[in-house]
Amino acid sequence: MSFSVAVCNSPVFSPSSSLFCNKASNIYPAHETLTVSLSHLNPPASSPSAASPASPFCLRLQKPPPKLGFRSSSGPGGVLKRKRPTRLDIPVAPPVGIAAPMSDAAAVNTETPREEYYREVEREGDGYSVYCKRGRREAMEDRFSAITNLKGDPKQAIFGVYDGHGGSKAAEFAAKNLCNNILSEIVGERNESKIEEAVKRGYLTTDSEFLNEKDVKGGSCCVTAMISDGNLVVANAGDCRAVLSVGGFAEALTSDHRPSRDDERNRIESSGGYVDTFHSVWRVQGSLAVSRGIGDTHFKQWIIAEPETKIIRINSQHEFLILASDGLWDKVSNQEAVDIARPFCIGTDQKQKALLACKKLVDLSVSRGSLDDISVMLIPLGCFF
Template sequence: MSVAVCSSPVFSPSSSLFCNNKALNISPAHQNLTLSHSHLTPLASSPSAASPTSPFCLRLLKPPVNSVFGSDSGPGDCDRHLSLGSVLKRKRPTRLDIPVAPVGVTAPISLNAETLREESGEVEREGDEFSVYCKGGKREAMEDRFSAITNIERDPKQAIFGVYDGHGGSRAAEFAAKNLCNNILGEIASERNESDIEEAVKRGYLATDSEFLKEKDVKGGSCCVTALIKYGNLVVSNAGDCRAVLSVGGFAEALTSDHRPSREDERNRIESSGGYVDTFNSVWRIQGSLAVSRGIGDAHLKRWVISEPETKNLRINSQHEFLILASDGLWEKVGNQEAVDIARPFCMGTDQKHKPFLACKKLVDLSVSRGSLDDISVMLIPLRRFI
């Protein structure tokens, strides 16, 4: 898949510097694709292997009658009908940008052939610790990413999750998916005082931003939301407009606040630093281009688009049912309480096998049905298993 077109809701259409056609090169190290034997036909290596009775024999079957390759003529007429001019051009399926799992984690995510639906640009993952469903929008390339690290320090009650919404390309979101959670864990490991965990998370965000800006030819940026579960505590952080919503006994509680230039405190911060905020097509933007005020990357606007997250820390209890992490492709069309109401029956039933994933998919489909053209990523994390 290629990078976003200029009609992105994050970037102003007039900002042509955010558009390019460079395709993402997916490293084999971050995917685990498998093909069954039915996909492969061995080549004959000897006359015996090519015999009519050999299972390795390659046969060209006679085309159906009146097909593009043949007609109701005799068998010998098939060659006359097999020509380039008669072959229908097959439409190339949409290329898929695969969300990349972190490198060197305790329990790395592997995406196999069954999780990828190339024609529709979908990515899905089901598991006991979390479920996620991503669907590409109008852009040629999917710019959303996600990451998950479970069983931290061999403890099944420790994990960290993230959803990343790229803009101006997928490179920043991909970098954040590979590095942010690991950087946070590294900072927490060096922190002796548990009360300073919020500061450790902040350092993880700042370090990831700094590392990305040192990359060659850096372009674009990414909004981020992360959820760390450690020793029964839930630590949620965000930079940008990805959002975390908690179900507390069926009531929705937003644990993050979107970072947009329209927020009074964010606008004041930007203007006090010498920037300006105005509207384009009824959307508030920084310097006339970017519609979010915090995130990873955005080197050309780094003076105003900071990577410092806002963090909320709470103790998980029996009333905390599940957590939704999602990109703004969901939240622009679906409200917080509405999302919880839709997801709760799938998460709180007696038979929960694969149910959280169905909730993710239902939420994505609802946003699409209401006209969302953005990439949409929804991750659902059952919390009672971490108590």
């Protein structure tokens, strides 16, 4: 059995308008002033030298303090000059744009130096390919996991994609524990209803374990897919999505958990919460744009970890499965994703071509303006029949 876990990650600041509306008297101290005579505009009867500071034909300008780096030349008609500011030493950010090292045999060490700065992560494993690209955030918040060759059987595996928010801790925890918790609960189960209950317990157990961790923060959306005994068991909590290609036609196996869904909004409001829009996005308590997931301790009354599960029997018409975070689905439709990936995921050399398909899907989302982390996993199903 091989196991891998990989690391894959805005407030709007408006400066105070008072910075731009202060009067000149508030900018410089009033103890030094310059007097400029305007007598040439309307000469008084007496000598120009008789003009006083109180004259209506004089404009009193405040002299900038020396500490601001200004100096004036002496004599009439002096010109104010600005000194060149001191050079600032800006620290150089860690290098980005390289792929994180990974291993088939064991979980990636999450303490790898500067791992959080990796911009791209790609992976080709037994029966799957995955490509992740960091968005505008400083750290990658997406994660993925894969456990293949279950019980020594190459036709059994379980996969997951996790989209963190408020940090990467919840996604990282889910990537390390969720699939194992599902497997622990599902041992020996054959009945579909019992399998669904086992998957549910796996999600709830992972959520409970994470909330018991020290210094927990943030949450994670999750989508998992288990292939066992010819069955495909897909579950999700949040807006990571699973899409199946059935003879070239896209079939969504999950439904996004967002507060814009009527049933999710009713559930939240019936438990004392509220749903509102912010920047045209429906949000729970005016904050979270998803209504289910792992973590989110401060919203746990409304953000539940209970998944929705679907079980199907796979056959030759089921070509490949796409698991992806909303960084893809917000910009690329289900059918578009299948149409782009299908030429790469059927026929020979599926393993190498599937990774190219992942990259093409990510690049398409980026080209359409996605600023989010994007993770795409492709699972050709032919090897699991």
